[in-house]
Amino acid sequence: MKKVLAAIIFCNFMVSSAVSAEIKIGFVTTLTTPAAVIGEDMTNAVNLALEHLNGKAGSHKIEVVFGDDGFAPDTGKQVTDRLLKQDKVDIMAGYIWSHVLLASRKSVLDAGKILISSNAGPSQMASKLCHENFFSASWQNDQTPMAMGEVFNKVGIKSLYIMAPNYAAGKDMVAGIERTFKGQVVGKDLTKWGADAQLDFSAELAKAKVSGADGLFVFYPGAASGAFTKQYHQAGLKDLLPLYSVFTIDGISLPKLQAANFSGIVGSKVTQQWDPSLDNQANKKFVNDFKKQFGKYPSFYAAQSYDTINMIASAVTAVDGDMSDVAGLRSALKSANYNSVRGKYSYGNNNFPIQNFYLREVVEDSDGNWTTEVVDTVFKNHQDPFAADCKLK
Amino acid sequence: MDYTLLLIQVLNGLQLGVLLFLVASGLTLVFGILDFVNLAHGSIYMLGAFVCASLTYALDSYLLAVILALPIIGIIGYLFEVFLARPLYSRDHLDHVLGTFGAILVIDTIAHLIWGPAGIAIPLPNYLDGQIKISENIELPTFRVLIIIVGLLAAFGLLWLVNFTRLGMLIRAGASNRTMVSALGIDIRTLFAIVFAIGATLAGMAGMLIAPITEASLGMGNNVIITAFVVIIVGGIGSVKGALVAALLIGLIDTLGRAFLDDFFKIFMSAAAAENSAPAISSMSIYLIMALILSFKPNGLFPPKLR
Numbered sequence: 096m097k098k099v100l101a102a103i104i105f106c107n108f109m110v111s112s113a114v115s116a117e118i119k120i121g122f123v124t125t126l127t128t129p130a131a132v133i134g135e136d137m138t139n140a141v142n143l144a145l146e147h148l149n150g151k152a153g154s155h156k157i158e159v160v161f162g163d164d165g166f167a168p169d170t171g172k173q174v175t176d177r178l179l180k181q182d183k184v185d186i187m188a189g190y191i192w193s194h195v196l197l198a199s200r201k202s203v204l205d206a207g208k209i210l211i212s213s214n215a216g217p218s219q220m221a222s223k224l225c226h227e228n229f230f231s232a233s234w235q236n237d238q239t240p241m242a243m244g245e246v247f248n249k250v251g252i253k254s255l256y257i258m259a260p261n262y263a264a265g266k267d268m269v270a271g272i273e274r275t276f277k278g279q280v281v282g283k284d285l286t287k288w289g290a291d292a293q294l295d296f297s298a299e300l301a302k303a304k305v306s307g308a309d310g311l312f313v314f315y316p317g318a319a320s321g322a323f324t325k326q327y328h329q330a331g332l333k334d335l336l337p338l339y340s341v342f343t344i345d346g347i348s349l350p351k352l353q354a355a356n357f358s359g360i361v362g363s364k365v366t367q368q369w370d371p372s373l374d375n376q377a378n379k380k381f382v383n384d385f386k387k388q389f390g391k392y393p394s395f396y397a398a399q400s401y402d403t404i405n406m407i408a409s410a411v412t413a414v415d416g417d418m419s420d421v422a423g424l425r426s427a428l429k430s431a432n433y434n435s436v437r438g439k440y441s442y443g444n445n446n447f448p449i450q451n452f453y454l455r456e457v458v459e460d461s462d463g464n465w466t467t468e469v470v471d472t473v474f475k476n477h478q479d480p481f482a483a484d485c486k487l488k
Numbered sequence: 489m490d491y492t493l494l495l496i497q498v499l500n501g502l503q504l505g506v507l508l509f510l511v512a513s514g515l516t517l518v519f520g521i522l523d524f525v526n527l528a529h530g531s532i533y534m535l536g537a538f539v540c541a542s543l544t545y546a547l548d549s550y551l552l553a554v555i556l557a558l559p560i561i562g563i564i565g566y567l568f569e570v571f572l573a574r575p576l577y578s579r580d581h582l583d584h585v586l587g588t589f590g591a592i593l594v595i596d597t598i599a600h601l602i603w604g605p606a607g608i609a610i611p612l613p614n615y616l617d618g619q620i621k622i623s624e625n626i627e628l629p630t631f632r633v634l635i636i637i638v639g640l641l642a643a644f645g646l647l648w649l650v651n652f653t654r655l656g657m658l659i660r661a662g663a664s665n666r667t668m669v670s671a672l673g674i675d676i677r678t679l680f681a682i683v684f685a686i687g688a689t690l691a692g693m694a695g696m697l698i699a700p701i702t703e704a705s706l707g708m709g710n711n712v713i714i715t716a717f718v719v720i721i722v723g724g725i726g727s728v729k730g731a732l733v734a735a736l737l738i739g740l741i742d743t744l745g746r747a748f749l750d751d752f753f754k755i756f757m758s759a760a761a762a763e764n765s766a767p768a769i770s771s772m773s774i775y776l777i778m779a780l781i782l783s784f785k786p787n788g789l790f791p792p793k794l795r
Binding site: 126127128129131132134135261283284285286287290291292293294295297298299301302305318321322325326328329330331347351352354355356 | 490492493496497500501503504600604605606607608609610611612617618619627629631632698700701702703705706707708710711714743744746747763767768771
């Protein structure tokens with residue numbers, strides 16, 4: 096109901112202020128397949144950001160046109176082309192998946208438009224394929240697992256078994272952990288990914304169990320996370336092989352894991368650049384209003400999408416709605432002069448954030464809901480390892 | 489070579505195989521006897537998982553939910569036959585594909601509207617959620633052992649039904665010569681509807697069995713249907729025995745490929761190359777096997793005689 100109300104208020108704005116420019120943002124996410132659960136969280140956050148902005152950036156109305164990538168690179172590129180050519184959007188944002196972003200980047204950049212990733216951070220786009228018009232509102236893929244590797248060194252984990260999906264981001268995650276982890280990787284499995292992803296991990300878990308590793312590190316985002324965590328639980332590995340993960344246990348999977356009562360997950364630790372418990376004004380407002388409207392904690396996908404819209408709004412205000420002033424937009428975006436829910440951060444030469452990474456723990460909040468809270472800061476103002484390979488200054 | 493690990497992986501392969509058989513048996517009966525290509529068979533599998541998930545939360549018992557969901561899926565299968573499949577029988581295969589592909593889209597969207605995009609995890613009762621110790625160092629999740637037992641029981645039950653009962657005799661006769669069966673005064677329409685409902689129930693059962701492991705999710709049927717087609721083509725279209733042998737074969741090859749291919753590749757190539765190529769090769773292994781078998785036996789392993 097509130098969403099409808101927000102939409103009506105929003106429409107009123109669109110009718111009433113016809114004088115100023117109207118800014119169209121194309122936002123590509125996943126709205127079908129089981130991964131739509133991520134898309135839903137992102138769409139909610141985008142709509143909340145618009146509501147908080149009263150649908151305006153300065154005096155200019157902003158409108159978001161959503162596109163569905165169907166969890167496939169080819170569909171993602173098609174919908175990107177459609178948003179650019181048919182809907183004539185002024186700026187492109189969104190993108191959950193690294194392989195979708197890699198397939199779509201050329202269409203946007205060749206059209207001379209700004210491209211902002213709300214999630215995916217493939218290593219290629221931080222190094223050789225970096226571009227002055229591409230910005231990340233999230234992180235470079237390797238950074239979060241690098242923080243995890245650092246945690247392993249501190250805790251004293253000597254050997255590790257790794258499981259990740261076989262696609263661009265999965266490979267980055269594995270590379271990231273190997274970059275900082277000083278111990279030995281005793282086994283590694285890359286599993287099939289995409290709309291027909293492999294969800295039964297019996298063979299891999301059996302291998303991990305006999306590998307004798309001190310810990311199991313996984314990256315299974317979206318719907319796969321529930322499936323993986325269940326099977327880990329059913330295989331009785333909890334005491335034998337402690338689970339460490341990135342982008343797997345989050346605001347999306349926790350309510351489901353709680354409903355199925357997988358209590359083994361409480362107390363497990365993950366790394367991230369953002370957390371609902373981060374103490375700043377913007378984050379408090381975002382988390383409280385998100386919980387009020389949608390009845391659950393926002394995920395990091397939601398936080399980054401919320402940031403994306405605010406970041407775009409700050410740039411649109413800076414150029415006073417003149418979207419043809421790409422250089423002006425660029426320098427405004429680069430200054431990161433908006434109230435990010437992760438707190439203050441800056442941009443490196445490759446337009447990826449230089450930011451903190453936190454260690455978070457799964458806890459039960461005062462209402463009995465499972466969520467995460469920050470227990471430690473692993474990296475302060477961390478820059479991704481690819482910045483040096485990017486030609487931009 | 490670690491033999492206990494090999495044994496565990498063989499059991500894992502067996503579990504995948506029996507699940508594949510439950511889906512493929514219905515597909516092969518419908519394709520073989522009714523000469524009807526049903527792409528939407530996977531959607532019934534998905535419905536089985538979702539209906540079972542909802543009932544589990546409503547009744548607070550997984551076992552009760554399965555017992556209640558099986559006839560519900562059977563009825564859905566029966567209605568599907570009467571309203572969707574029956575009008576398409578007289579048309580050619582392309583129309584079957586188009587019609588049932590449309591059904592997939594409709595059923596997926598209905599499921600999206602009813603259950604949302606998130607998918608539902610099914611909690612298991614405690615006595616199914618643990619592990620069983622088979623020997624000193626072999627331990628398997630209880631539920632996976634249950635899947636193997638239930639799946640094999642269903643498989644042998646179906647083989648008995650097809651080979652040793654009057655209904656089975658009619659089914660086999662229908663597979664061999666449909667016109668002759670109806671000329672002998674058998675109500676071929678009802679026979680077809682029963683076959684369809686049996687197939688749907690088995691597919692739904694597979695969905696109910698896999699859901700506590702991978703959870704009920706949209707599009708889960710579309711993943712399994714391709715592999716199920718591989719199974720029935722390798723096994724010989726219309727043959728239940730062929731479907732059983734092929735399903736176990738494919739299940740074992742897929743699981744063992746995922747488990748051991750990278751170690752095997754490491755014998756003759758670098759570790760990095762093995763790590764990169766093994767996932768790619770193992771995901772196409774079942775198609776390689778299909779190509780190999782079809783080049784020697786173009787009609788599959790056990791083609792029904794006299795078509």
